[in-house]
Amino acid sequence: MSEQSLASIKTSLQEGGFKLTPQREATVKVLLEKDHLSAEEIFMHLKQTNPDIGLATVYRTLEILTQLNITHKVLFEDGLARYDIRRESNKQFHLHLLCMECGKIKEIYDDLISDLEKEIEKKYHFQVEDHRLIFHGICTDCYQKRQNKTPELSAETRK
Amino acid sequence: MSEQSLASIKTSLQEGGFKLTPQREATVKVLLEKDHLSAEEIFMHLKQTNPDIGLATVYRTLEILTQLNITHKVLFEDGLARYDIRRESNKQFHLHLLCMECGKIKEIYDDLISDLEKEIEKKYHFQVEDHRLIFHGICTDCYQKRQNKTPELSAETRK
DNA sequence: CTCGTTGCAAATCCTTTGCACGTCC
DNA sequence: GGACGTGCAAAGGATTTGCAACGAG
Numbered sequence: 001m002s003e004q005s006l007a008s009i010k011t012s013l014q015e016g017g018f019k020l021t022p023q024r025e026a027t028v029k030v031l032l033e034k035d036h037l038s039a040e041e042i043f044m045h046l047k048q049t050n051p052d053i054g055l056a057t058v059y060r061t062l063e064i065l066t067q068l069n070i071t072h073k074v075l076f077e078d079g080l081a082r083y084d085i086r087r088e089s090n091k092q093f094h095l096h097l098l099c100m101e102c103g104k105i106k107e108i109y110d111d112l113i114s115d116l117e118k119e120i121e122k123k124y125h126f127q128v129e130d131h132r133l134i135f136h137g138i139c140t141d142c143y144q145k146r147q148n149k150t151p152e153l154s155a156e157t158r159k
Numbered sequence: 160m161s162e163q164s165l166a167s168i169k170t171s172l173q174e175g176g177f178k179l180t181p182q183r184e185a186t187v188k189v190l191l192e193k194d195h196l197s198a199e200e201i202f203m204h205l206k207q208t209n210p211d212i213g214l215a216t217v218y219r220t221l222e223i224l225t226q227l228n229i230t231h232k233v234l235f236e237d238g239l240a241r242y243d244i245r246r247e248s249n250k251q252f253h254l255h256l257l258c259m260e261c262g263k264i265k266e267i268y269d270d271l272i273s274d275l276e277k278e279i280e281k282k283y284h285f286q287v288e289d290h291r292l293i294f295h296g297i298c299t300d301c302y303q304k305r306q307n308k309t310p311e312l313s314a315e316t317r318k
Numbered sequence: 319c320t321c322g323t324t325g326c327a328a329a330t331c332c333t334t335t336g337c338a339c340g341t342c343c
Numbered sequence: 344g345g346a347c348g349t350g351c352a353a354a355g356g357a358t359t360t361g362c363a364a365c366g367a368g
Contacts, residue, residue: 019367021323039358054325059358075234077291079333079357097285106285112278116271120294124267126256127302130295132236135279137287178342180348198333213350218333238332238358324365335354341347 006032009070016068026050027061028085031071036082036096036105074132076105095133101142165191168229175227185209186220187244190230195241195255195264233291235264254292260301 009028010020018024023046030037030045037045043058062083065071072084076098082105084094095113097106117128138146168187169179177183182205189196189204196204202217221242224230231243235257243253243266252272256265276287297305 017322019322023324052325055357056326056359057324060323063359073236075236075238077232077234079234081238081357097279097283099285100288106283108279108283110278110282112275116275117294119269119271120256120267123269124256124265125299125302126258126265126294126296127298128294128296129259131293132295133292134290135276135285135287136289136291137285139286140284143284143286176347178347182349211350215334215351216349219348222334240332320368322366324363326362326364328359328361330359331357333355333357336352338349338351340349343344343346 009065012068012070013064016064018064018068023050023053023057024061024064026053027058028065028070031065031083031085035084035107036074038080038082040080042083074134076134077136095135097135097137097139099139099142100136101138101146104139106139168224171227171229172223175223177223177227182209182212182216183220183223185212186217187224187229190224190242190244194243194266195233197239197241199239201242233293235293254294256294256296256298258298258301259295260297260305263298265298 006020006025006028013020013024020028026046026049027042030042034045039055039058039062042062043053043055046053046058062071062073066073066083070086072086072094073081074084074096075081084107095108095110097108098104099106113131113133117131120126121128165179165184165187172179172183179187185205185208186201189201193204198214198217198221201221202212202214205212205217221230221232225232225242229245231245231253232240233243233255234240241264252268252270254267254269254272256267257263258265272290272292276290279285280287
């Protein structure tokens with residue numbers, strides 16, 4: 001499942017002059033398990049196994065991992081950054097579906113974007129190295145729920 | 160050029176129960192001139208014509224405009240939100256090219272994405288209402304500059 | 319020893335809020 | 344004179360930084 005193994009990440013870290021400390025290892029393990037977690041969420045998970053870990057360490061680790069291109073930082077509209085391990089499968093084709101109703105984020109791997117990328121490179125002479133694509137909308141579940149309830153919920157999505 | 164005129168925006172505001180105050184008008188004018196400005200940048204521009212305006216007012220105005228769907232708020236990876244007027248032409252098809260070398264943001268209107276949207280709706284039963292697409296890469300200018308300089312600049316893009 | 323790493327607390331940055339004062343019907 | 348808007352200052356929340364202590368080689 002995870003072509004990005006702990007071992008390969010350790011190597012990357014070392015090549016960058018960093019060590020795989022227990023805190024970093026634990027952080028990476030969390031990242032390997034779950035995607036698009038925020039720093040705070042990762043911190044919470046870590047607390048269970050490493051109660052002494054500090055939030056700052058998590059941020060520092062995530063910064064390093066992102067610099068080394070091991071991890072992918074994405075800023076969501078709620079102002080929170082989420083982090084994903086870059087796996088082989090999502091290195092290129094990776095997009096999010098964010099439901100505006102329930103807030104759930106679904107992850108999609110699909111190469112539909114790679115065509116778009118090629119188009120962009122050709123049409124605009126822009127060398128694409130990465131992308132970030134999020135669709136905002138209504139997920140299947142919420143759509144169905146809507147059908148059964150009052151038909152005008154669309155505007156009330158704000159706090 | 161701007162199908163979104165001051166007049167039509169005034170109407171939208173009033174329909175939403177808001178007034179087009181001088182501060183709001185000035186803010187809208189800035190937004191009509193330039194795209195993807197941050198709140199701070201908009202504030203700077205405004206200072207020239209309305210020296211007494213407060214940053215908070217700018218934020219409040221932007222919030223209203225975004226709620227009314229007049230403006231589009233996009234969070235960039237630097238943690239700053241930028242705002243664009245939603246014009247007819249970019250209401251649907253709107254993407255950014257962010258150069259990782261010089262930091263410039265170029266805006267593209269292209270309906271390539273609408274096909275993708277349809278695909279997503281079909282394949283994943285997700286009703287798309289909006290999207291946010293940014294390509295990270297190297298713009299034409301920087302790409303050409305690179306060719307003339309040392310060939311290994313790729314890793315040093317950090318502060 | 320030395321250097322990278324850590325936890326904590328303080329600092330920072332962007333953004334939001336509280337509040338008293340203005341303004342417009 | 345009540346509701347909406349404003350500027351300012353303070354608060355807020357996420358992230359970063361300074362620093363003394365720690366730990367492996």
